[in-house]
Amino acid sequence: MKQSNRISGGQIDRSTSLHFTFDGRSYLGHAGDTLASALLANGVRLMGRSFKYHRPRGPLSAGSEEPNALVHLRTGARQEPNTRATVAELFDGLHATSQNAWPSLRFDSMAINDRLNSFFTAGFYYKTFMWPAAFWEKIYEPIIRRAAGLGALSKEEDPxxxxxxxxxxxxxxxxxGPAGLMAALTAGRAGARVILADEDFRMGGRLNAETYEVGGMAGADWASAAVAELMSMPHVRLMLRTTIVGAFDHGIYSAVERVSDHLAVPAAGKPRQTLWRIYSKRAILAGGATERPIAFENNDRPGIMLAGAVRAYANRWGVAAGDRVAIFTNNDDGLRTARDLQAKGVDVAAVIDSRQGGDLLAGIRHLQGAQVIDSSGRLGLRSVTVRLASGATETISCSALGVSGGWNPNVNITSHHRSRPEWRSDIAAFVPGAGGPAGLTAAGAASGALSTHGALATGQAQALAALADLGKAATAGELPRAEDAPIAISPLWYVHEGKGRAWIDQQNDVTVKDVKLAHQENFTAVEHLKRYTTLGMATDQGKTGNVLGIAIMAELTGQSIPATGTTIYRPPYTPVAMGALAGRSRGREFKPFRLTPSHKWAAEQGAVFVEVGNWLRTQWVPKAGETTWRESVDREVLATRRSVGICDVTxxxxxxxxxxxxxxxxxxxxxxxFSTLAVGKCRYGLMLREDGIVFDDGTTARMGPHEYVMTTTTANAVTVFRHLEYCRQVLxxxxxxxxxSTTEAWAQFSVAGPNARRLLQKIVDQDISDAAFPYMGAGNITIGGLRGRLFRISFSGELAYExxxxxxxxxxxxxxxxxxxxxxxAIVYGTEALGVMRIEKGHVAGGELNGQSTAxxxxxxxxxxxxxxxIGMVLSxxxxxxxxxxxxxVGVKPVDPKGSISAGSHFMEIGAPVELASDGGWLTSKVFSPHLGCDIALGYLKAGDQKIGRKMRAVNFLTKTDTIVEIVSPHFFDPEGERLRG
Amino acid sequence: MANTWKSLTALGHEEAQVVAIGPYQITERCDVVLASLALRRGQDAAFAAAAHKLGLPLPSASTHAAGPVFSAFWATPEMWFVEADFASHEDIVAHLKPAFGEAASITEQTDAWVRFDVTGAPLAALFERLTNLDLSSLPDGFASRTVIEHLGVYLIRRSASAVVLYGPRSSAQGLLHALEVTAKSVI
Amino acid sequence: MIINHPILGPRDAQEFVYLGDANLINRPDGMTAGIEAFHDYLYNRDNPAGAHRELWYHEQGDRSWLVVTRNTLTHEILKVELARDVAKAQGRSK
Structure with a gap:
């Protein structure tokens, strides 16, 4: 298709043609285009359907505030929903499809909602889907989910x-923009370390979209020169395609850099996006302003745009929004659009100016005291109906209408710490209020200085102030000359005439009527207004619509706009992909694994590993012919108790x-x-929290008069160390x-079983006979000349050493x-066999050390x-x-050896009703004991020590087990401990 | 006493690994021993004297200092990590203990850590994606603990193009992986 | 947040672990104080809207416990001290 609306000029590279498709049709655009500008150049205005009514929509804006032109970008796993066509940088092969329309964008079956609009007013869902409650999950929610929403996820893993x-x-x-560039130049020239970030792919901000001069040259050229100067400064970092999405405490800002979004596929090894955490001493918000519309009946048709966007498409992208363009404005900025279009040879149908008086535009039909009261055109604008100052109406044919209701400074980030913006009536807009993030100031349009001169002057002034704060000398250089025209606004929020719907928030389909309904139903506070009508929600967060809604509510309540107030702006400023927040921490790379010293050997043996914390531990080591994990675990337990087993306990x-x-x-x-422990001995230790609950346990050895080695559980190694530092420094x-910590410094192995000593004596250089190295002995040894440590401790109940x-x-x-x-x-046993043996011995571990249990x-x-x-002695x-x-x-085993019990079961007296009141406690850990030939378990039972020998029910609704069990001593195996002292 | 045991490097090989990515070199180092050296209460004079006798520097906070036999970097108030050559000082505690006696608490730390030397080109662009430390504005000899991909790591800046990392030995492969993918993303 | 560590200078709060009210320093002596005193010590805390003294641990740094005086409304950090110094100044010893 020909680029029928492409006109002269603009910062696009006409020598580079880029092929792209939208809804299956092929188009051409140029380097420097956005998807929206390229589609408009090709005469495509219809780009989406609205959220609730499925109304046909085209782009409203030319920037990140866009509520309407949301598309699926790319295909397959890279398909991304809700991409704003107005900021999607065109690349060759770009593939976009419309969303929220079926079967096609032009014939959307859900557009029936538009005919049913009287049902879908504010609060529709709250009022309709209320009862019966049982309907929610099965009926209402699926209906709502199918009907609502915008784009669809690919449901494939992000590649x-x-x-x-x-x-x-x-x-x-x-x-x-001009303010940010001037601030960066001022700070950079003074030698400060500067980061200049802009969400656009071209620096210059509005200078790229305007025709006026700065410093005697075209504004865009001045911007290019400023960028070139900044690039020459090694202490200045320019970050294109980078959005500052949030202000956090103490000068920390988060930024998303879209490194590869403008490419079909990221270059090898390069990220798609980078999430930056920026530490700044001072920050200057020069985020510009966002134009707002004026609401009137049927003001949402494709072709109706913000006037500044119409101007930007013409000046920056060489695109006429239509072949015949009308303007509707309440301020002088709207007139600028008409003049720029006229200069480009675009047919300007009329300027409908709601104000009276003042100079008339030359060579343009300038209707003062007039308002647009309606529009027509099903899939795109055909004409507008105008109420003239005389009271007569006139239908003016046009394919585009630029609307300017004034400009809202982008105060968003200044409110991230709850500061409320302040109202300035001279520009009829909110500006940053007091109490914003410490160290952050605003300059340029973001601060309410809407002229180019104002932007340059405030940019320079805020940079000088920041430099002075930082103790850096700087002088105010001469400012480049630039226009300083006032905006001359006479507020008009919505056209009062007409019975139809006039859109405020196009993304959420919120109309003037909805605000009136909210008022009628007493949802007058702005936070209520937002939640009742959904005004300002979703991807654009009401960047174009919020102030309109607030102004209308102010009018309805008779309050001033500042008294009506604003909702709180929160990060992120624009939508952030979950992938960017996750970074590299996903899937296998969520957290680094920790490998044990025997990992390589265990892997060679075909060990099955289990994640314990971040450690990969051997769970069991299957031998040839073993078909179930239980076979392997039973064998490891029996072999250890029969002869000797080895386990990595590092x-x-x-x-x-x-x-x-x-x-x-x-x-x-x-x-x-422990102070009385003899050198060369170790002892089991119990560590409490101050509230008397058991914190951790382990064995601690005294290696010298002033030297101990403590062991902790694997899970609590970090928290115990933290606690010891606390006790040492604070208490x-x-x-x-x-x-x-020496956790990783030593490879430590448990050697357990009747033959443990005979095995170790073969390799340890010292005598480790029972007499020389008795139970609970500890000491430094050598093994074939290598320094080592030996502890005679046992978790398994066997003669054992570490x-x-x-x-x-x-x-x-x-x-x-x-x-x-x-x-x-000798065999190696894993964590499963370890668990079996410790439960056979009645030793507590994770299930029992549950943060609720006392000694x-x-x-x-x-x-x-x-x-x-x-610690914990008193409160225990x-x-x-x-x-x-x-x-x-207590110990637990099924009365019928074949019976199955499960951890998490609750104890009930036999015959008692199975209900909470009968609950006697619960099973904490369960294993199959190959020695007893049945399931065995540990558990906490009320007065359990008095119930040994009693039969009870162990009930578990989750595993659907209900078994008669016998309460026994937790020491199932060798209760006298004769083996470990052997 | 010398031993004849075969050792594995933290990455699980018999020999230390060198990985080259673009201009960067990541070198696993197994030839340096480490011990923690902590001052005992009230032993300041004896402690300082012993360090002086050994030529062992005791740098101030956030600093690494090299000495003829022993080098050291600050870890926490009144505690340092001491480095020495593995071949001659494998049992480093045995070398330090006689000098410090009861004036210090000394603990072998060699195998608690994996050491990577990252060299070959200015490293700021690499490390700004790994650590919140402002590498480019730090002085040579700066040493601090920091976090790299969830791992607590000691970072020592030798120069703008040479950084030493001590990371947890059990996560050596994870740390190397982080260095590799990040290096690939910036070359 | 940035915590200006008394030894290391400004460090990101992400490196720290938060414990709570710095009054935890004033642990009663378990051999003389009873359950009531310990109960007060462990559970009864002020929750000021304003300046609050808190214990933070530089786990991913030099392992110092710090007393951070922070305005809970603005997150402004007014003072940072080594907890060991504070504890000793408050008479804690062995």
């Missing part, structure tokens, strides 16, 4: 990468605690006593104690252990020493935590 990063500057300048937290007060320190952080700052070597030798160690163990048929609950109440002060004595009928740790 692109997203990056993140951190930038630092003295002064962040947000927006590269993941347990290890903390080196030294200092002359190390023992005293441990007495304070552990409920039991007892004069204790001589130093701590450091042996450690520096991590780099961990791989050699597991191979050495397996070689030395070959004669004993008494666990059957460890006697461990809490009252002879010394320790609270009455409620020491009731005789409180929870106690």
């Amino acid at each position: 692109d990468e997203y990056d993140k990063g951190f930038l630092h500057c003295d002064i962040l300048v947000i927006g590269a 993941t347990l937290g290890k903390i080196d605690i030294q200092g002359t007060d190390a023992g005293a320190f441990l007495d304070k952080v552990y409920a039991n006593t 007892w700052p004069d204790l001589d104690v130093q701590i450091i 042996i450690a070597v520096p991590t780099r030798y961990g791989d050699a160690m597991i191979r050495k252990l397996m070689a030395a163990g070959a004669e004993f048929d 008494l609950n666990m059957g460890l109440g006697k461990m809490v020493s009252k002879k010394k002060d320790s 004595q609270r009455e409620g935590m020491n009731r005789d009928d409180g929870y106690r740790l």
Whole structure:
């Protein structure tokens, strides 16, 4: 198709033609086009259907405020919904489709909603889909979801990468229009470290869309020169296609850089987008202003646009919005559009100016005191009906109408810390109020300085102020000459004439009538107005419509606009893709794995790994012929108890605690006593929180008079270390104690089973006989000359040791252990077998250390020493935590050995109704014990210590199990502990 | 006593790895030992004397300082990490303990960490995507703990084109992966 | 937020872990104080709209516990001290 609406000029590269398709039809555009400008150049005005009524819509704007022209961009996994055609940079091969229309954009079946509009007024959903409640999930919600919404997700995984990063500057300048460029030049020339970010793909802001001069040259040329100068400064960073989306505390801003959105596919290794966290000392908002429409009947037809957008399409992109264009304005800026179009040879049908008096435009039909009262054209504008000053009406044929209701400074970011904007009646707009983000000031149109001179002057002034704050010397250079015309606005928010719908918020299909209805139903506060009518919601957040809605509500309530107020602006300024927020942290790369020292060896054996925290631990190691995990786990348990098994326990937290007060320190952080522990011995320790609940447990060894090694659970390694630092620095700052984590420094293996000693004695250089290295012994050893550590501790209930070597030798160690163990048929066991053996022994772990249980609950109440002060000692004595009928740790097994029980089951007395009131406690952990040949479990049962031998029901609605169980001692296996002392 | 054990590097190889991406080189280093060295209460004079005798620098906060045998960087108030050559000082605690005696708490840290030296070109563009530290404005010899892709890492700036990282050894592959993909995105 | 660490200078609050009211420094002595005193210590906190003294831990930094005085309305940080110094000044020892 020919670019029928392409006119002369503009900042496009006509030598580069780009092919693209929209709804299957092929078009040509040029480098520098947006999808919207290219479609308009090709005479395509209809680009979407509205949210609620499925009204035909074209672009309203030429920027990021666009409510209407939302399309699907790209295909397949890269298809992106709700892309604003007005900012989508054209590339060769671009493929766009309309959304929210079926079967086609021109014939949308859901347009029936438009005929039914009297049902779909504000509050329709609230009023209609109220009851019966049971209808919500099955009937109402699916209907609403099908009918509503805009674009569709591809539902495929995003194939692109997203990056993140951190930038630092003295002064962040947000927006590269005349104010931002002047601010950046002033700050850059003074030697400040500057970041200048602009959401557009070309710097210059409105200068690219205007015809007036700056400093004696075309505004766009001045912008190019300014950019060139800034690029020559090494301390200035220019960031194109970068939107500052939020202001956070203490000068931190978030920015989304669309690195590859303008390419069909990102270059190899390059991200699609980058989320930047910018640390600034000062920031200047030079984000410009957004034009607002005037509401009138049927003001939403394709071809009706903001006047400034019509001007931008003509000046920047060389596109006439239509072959015959009318203008409807309440201020002088609208007149500028008419003059620029006239200069470009576009047929200007008329300027309908709601104001009276003043100079008439030369050579243009300028109707003062007139208003547009209606429009016609089903899929695009054909004519407007005008009420003339005389009272007569006239129909003026036109294919485009530019509407200017005045300009709203883009105050959004200044309100991110709850500052409310202030009303300025001379420009009939809100400007940034006091109390905005510390260090942020506004310049240019964002501050209400709407002229070019005003932008340059305030940009320079705010930069000088920021430089002075930072103690940097700077002088005010001469400002380039530029126009300084007032906007001369006479507010007109909506045309009062007409019974039809006049749109305020085109994205959410909110009309003047809806605001009136909200008022009638007493939703007059702006926050209520927003939620009742959906004014200002969705992707554009009401950038063009909000102030209109507020002004109309003000009129209805008889309040002033400032008294009516605004809703709160929150980040993000424009929509941000979830991918950009996730960055690289998704899928496999969500978090880095931690690998154990024996990982390589275990992988060679075909081990099955399980994520424990971030660790990959061996879960079990299947042998040939084993078809279920249970076979492997049962074999590992039986082999360990029969001879010897080896397990990598490096993941347990290890903390080196030294200092002359190390023992005293441990007495304070552990409920039991460690200062009396002999050198060369270790002891099980129980750590409480200050509220008396068990925090963690583990074994701590005394390696020297002033040297202990603490172990923590894998899960709590970090929080225990944090807690120890807290105790050391905050609670007892004069204790001589130093701590450091050694979790990863040592590869540590548990060697358990009747043959554990015989195996280890083959490789340890020292005598480790029972006499030389008794139960709970600990010490430094050597293994073939290599320094190591040995602890005689057991989690499995077997004769067991933990042996450690520096991590780099961990791989050699597991191979050495397996070689030395070959004669004993040594096996490696994983976390599942570990779990079986610890439950057989009644040791508590994650399921029991649940953050709700006391030492008494666990059957460890006697461990809490009252002879010394320790964290949690006092509050563990609270009455409620020491009731005789409180929870106690018990063992559980099914009465019928074939019976199945499940963790999470609740105990009920047999015969009692299965209800909350009968709940006696719950099962915390369950395994199959190959020794007992049945399921066994641990659990917390009220007065459990008094119920040993009793039969109860274990009921679990989730797993649908209901089993008669016997309450037993939690020590299923070798209750006297003879094996581990063997 | 020397041992004959075979070691694996943090990345799981027998030899240290070197990865080149564009102008950047990421070199795994296995030839440096580390120990934490912490001052015990009231032992300031003895501690300083022992350090002086060993030629062991005790740099101030956020700083790394090189010495003839031992180098060191600051970790936390009254605690430093000491570096030395692996071949001659593998059991670094045994080398330090006799000098410091009861004036210091000393803990072997060598294998708690993986060390990567990142070199080859100005690194600001790479590290601005990895850490919130403002690498380009930091002085040479700057040392600090920071976060790189969820991992707590010590970063030492040797020059604008040379950075040393000590990251958690168990996540060596994850840290290298982060460096690699980021390097690929900026070259 | 940025916390101006007394030793390291400005650091991003993302590196820190928040604990809560700095009155946690004033832990009663468990051998003399009873349950009531500990109950008050652990559970009864002020929740001021304004300046608030809080404990923050520089977990991804130098492991210092800090007392940060922060305006809970504006997030302005008025003062940052090493918790160890504050604790000692408040008479805590061993």
